[in-house]
Amino acid sequence: MVKLSSTEEENTEFLSSLWGSYKYLLLLSLILLGGGIIGWEYWSQNKVTKLQNSSDMYESFINALNDSELDQKVMAEEIVQKYPNSLYADLVTFHLAKIFVDQNDLNKAEEYLRWILDRHDSKWGSDFDPIEVTARLRLARVLIANENPEKAIEVIEYSQTLNGSLYEVKGDAEEQLGQFSQAKLSYLKALESTQSQSIQALLKMKLANLDN
Structure with missing residues (x-):
């Protein structure tokens, strides 16, 4: 038998006393750690499954867009309800907004586009969001078509950065309001941007x- 030194004996006694006092706490920590690993794996697998299902x-x-017998609106609304925070919902x-534009239901189209914009509003952010820009552009066009040019300008000016398309639509709204000098400036900025x-x-x- 290997003889322990006094220091080794003290260490052994110390570890034994620790185990006696805290063994249940240590066992619980190990159980929680194992549960955390299992929980992480479950969460990861669940996330992958949701992504696959939404895809x-x-x-x-x-595929239903080419099949007139399938109700596209019902299918789209089901995706929005099940996966509201996904890119597919946007x-x-x-598509839903376009369907209502084609049906000349501009108020309903505005409602759907505002839903997207509310989710992607980056007024206080700095990252460029193509979904937000597209939603602003289409919403502004819908508002102009629905004879609400003032609201269209508000939607555009709320954006942190204006690209050529937004400047062009801003000019369209200003022209509709009879603000021809402002419209000319917006069109010139759009021209410089494309x-x-x-x-x-x-x-x-x-x-x-405008000059006529």
């Missing part, structure tokens, strides 16, 4: 119409 539902929705809501020849030609036509 499958969106794919079914896209994408199908854009390299597309077709868009440049359209903007030049709008500028020419």
Whole structure:
């Protein structure tokens, strides 16, 4: 038998006393650690499953766009209800807004686009969000079509950064209000922001119409 030194004996006694006093706490810690690992694995697997299910539902929705017998609105609303915080919810809501625009129900289209915008509002953030920009652009166009140019300008000006498309729609709203000098300035800013020849030609036509 190996003989322990006094120091080793003291350490052994100390560890034994620790085990006697805290063994249940240590066992509980091990159980919680194991449970945490299992819980993390379950959460990760559950998240992957939800992503896969939402992806499958969106794919079914896209396929339904070419099938007039399937109710696209019902399928889209189901995705929004089940996965409201997903990118797929935003994408199908854009589709829903377009459906109502095609049906000339502009108030309903506005409601759906505002739902997207409320989720992606980055007034106090600095990151560029293409979903937010797209929602602002489409909402402003819907408001102009619904003869609410003032609201359209509010939606656009609330954005932290304005791109060429937003400047163009801002000009459309200002023209509708009879604010021709402001509209001209917005169209010129839009013209400076684009390299597309077709868009440049359209903007030049709008500028020419202001001078008539």
